[in-house]
Amino acid sequence: MSAILKAEDLNDFISPGVACIKPVESVPAPANGAPEYGEVEIQIDNEGNPLEISKIDGKQQKLSAAQISLADCLACSGCITSAEEVLVAQHSFDQLVNTLDSQKHSKVFAASVCHQARSSLAQAFQTSVENIDCMLVDLFVNQMGFKYVVGTSLGRRLSLVNEFEHVYQRKKDQSSGPILSSVCPGWVLYAEKTHPEVLDRLSTVKSPQQFTGCLLKSLVKDVPRENIYHVSIMPCFDKKLESARPELNEPKVSDVDCVLTPRELVNLVEQNDHYNFNFSSPLLKLSMSELYKKVAPPNWPFLEHSWSNDDGSTSGGWGFNYLLQYQQKLLEEAPDKYRNSSKFNIKRINGKNNDIYELRLEYDTIKVASTAVVNGFRNIQNLVRKLKAPEKAAAKPTGRAVVARRRMRTSRSATPNGSDEAEDVDATKCDYVEIMACPNGCINGGGQISHGKDVSDKEWLDQCVMKYKSIQSLDLNKDVVSNLMNWCNNFYEDSNISSDRLTTTYFKEVEKPQDQASILLGSKW
Template sequence: MSAILSADDLNDFITLGAACIKPPTVSKPADDSNENLEVEVQIDNDGNGLEVSKDGTTTNLSAAQISLADCLACSGCITSAEEILVAQHSHDELVKALKNNTDKSFVASVSHQARASLATAFNLKVEDIDRLLINLFINQMGFKAVVGTSLGRKLSLVNESFNIINKKEQQNSQEPILSSICPGWVLYAEKTHPFILSKLSDVKSPQQITGCLMKNLMSEQLETDKSNIYHLSIMPCFDKKLESARPEDGVEESFKDVDCVLTAKELVTLLDQQKDLFQLIPSNANKILNSPIAINELYKKVAPVNWPMIEDSWTSDEGSTSGGYSYNYLKILKKHLILKNNLLEENFELKTIYGKNSDVYEMRLMYNNEKVGSAAIINGFRNIQNLVRKFKPDNKPKGKFNPLVARRRARKGVASKSEEELADPFTCDYVEIMACPNGCINGGGQISHPTDVTEKDWLMRVVENYQNIPIFELTNSSTINDLIIWSESFSNKFQVSENRLFRTWFKEVQKPTDPNEIMLGAKW
């Protein structure tokens, strides 16, 4: 389930039973008679549902099953505007588009986490899943191009890192910059804690950067308008659907960079429902998996003609399984300090400090045992809420000295010192924030564990597959320079500004005041 749909303190959230209702369907009589069709649903003493017809006949009702589609279609948990947007990002809509939009050219991008999830579900290597996905999209669905999100992620990582470095050098504020890569966290902040929005980094996610690159490069290659390119994104998270629908700041366009977002789980559902048309593992799967074409050559073959770093376009990055934003910031900061201040690389050390649970930890970049930079990782809403409380305007230290507290700390002695070693994200330069516990690798759209495997063991398998994806070290100076030069040439060639390519924006979502809107999530 999408994290944003289950946060119990969202202003438009309603509890189950208040309005989360799926009406029972009534079978039509064979004689087409309407005489006894009018029914009433009642609850018996044991809490079971009963269907009571006009003539008094009662029928036991089976328990209501609320699917994800039902949940997302309800305006109780998300706003009615979001309901419409999410409805456009379903596997049914993709199938409909493939059948009806003959003038569209389809392209796809696949996230690292979704590839790892699919590999785990089908007990294959990630490379094998890549081959099968390429066959599915290119040979069965007729897509024109397929890429991994590696290029978009690396551009996002570089821009995020330099964004932090620049703000750190230009501002005196000690408060950290907060990531905005996770749309669940961003929506939560916009709806419940607007005071935090000024702390968020405005660097776009890999999904959105990849979409912009794909639309422009493929429209040039196919000599068509960007609105004729249909971009499918395979992601680990349902909230990515809402992220793709976010309008560009100050730019009116007739198209979106991402037309449809499907999670790994939804892709499997599509294949189950359309097995006569599409198969991830077709009858000739062995031939596909044992193809003499090297995987890097296959990546080149299905990428847009002018896609850079094609051989490395499906590689992963060092750091967390959410993209490694904190880790790569510190690595790039280290390179920056070496070049700027002529520091010695061998005198640097990266220390990891853990928090009160496994979803909070801090990395400190040390030079001669002195901290020169730090970044933290926070996963899950429980930890996010603890961080947000520290930013509240009324939660600032009062500056009063309490002698009782001081004496208590003095008596603790060594214990106080150990407390200081706990991770403290509030004191860092940057915080990588993800709504899901364990980060994006455990996104709500990832494929669920089978009944004979525990959730913990299943997640460990997915993480292992993710970590087996070849890593391309981003912090190589020439790679960073090449990426910057290429992105600048792309912007100039396609008249896409840096803000359009790399920057997003945030807005405060006003709390509803109308009683009907508060109770039902929509105005009537």
């Protein structure tokens, strides 16, 4: 690698193309009594303001500057936008500070914080995740004037439960091929713009961020949804794009008003003298349960679930938890066949690199269900290629492919678990695939805090993973699932929120540009 180009300067985002445009959907009619200007021309005055000047009588009208929002980027196929480089007004810490200053008396401010962001901050400050939680509560509540702060665990657990039900039903209906997770907005946008043929395989269950936003704005009583300003702290810039995706029947409703990454949160504090990370806060004297209860909405349920972790990958354990729930379903529905729970085992089969592996649920060594974890766009592209041409993938391998597989098996046989490693990983044959755009998953998101000069990339990431795994996990067992679903049924009735509104998202193919100039000027994957 060049000495000038550093690894930390690289990311998997692409800059917006020159062809980035926002089409005019409709021309507003003149207000009552306002003159019709007829033919007009646009001029810039001495102060740089755009003016619309009538060629009929010379009357002038000031124009507002055009803006490109995240929602516009989602609907445009001219390029794949970079959420780092596009100036997105509603998702910057400057806009958050301005909103706090201008609307602190008219809005209720609430924040949600994900596990990966907490782990990144804990690693950056060389402290525990619990201390980071105290620091974040102090920052948001005591310094910035937020009223509520919650973890995203409740939203994640509801997402995990609904994800399982979605995949299990498809498997029960004997649908062919795997269901693909959709909690990574970078992967979803990639599929919508470049591989629409796989969209019918994507799970329509919302991500933890969107679950949490809907719950926050529904459970804060006596406050209209539009008067609640929800800030989500996420590891990835693409989560800004996810928050901008309109609701299917409520295009003007947003469950998440602002998404900030840990890196942006640090920048906010460094650039504002009013804020600091206070590690001597009196909140440190509280127990964690007291702290979480103190800053949650009064009717926020399952406080013990709000900040706890889930076993499995550091992206949320989607594949692993699908298998755990599948095991519970077998014990419940076929107790005669699966009577001995100790005979269940989840076996991991590693793939050709660290970012692809398979998890198999076995009963007495017989496979009953399987999932795969696929991270990084290189592995994603290989997966999509296989899904597009299954007959080609199943064709007899060439001589070169046979040699490559033989070498792979030889190298795997030297590992401690050689017998488990000798099998090939084929995500297209699994029930479900957990997909994340970032290599190593969400713990390595583009918005996480970078390492110092004296630490390697791998060491820093390994330490972040340790911080993540230090967060206490709670089993997603049968009783927990039952309690969550019962609460949801009551929530739908009490809040007039439908199950689809809370749980379901949608996808659509983004039409490719027809203008050849746009195709040439825009960026491509």
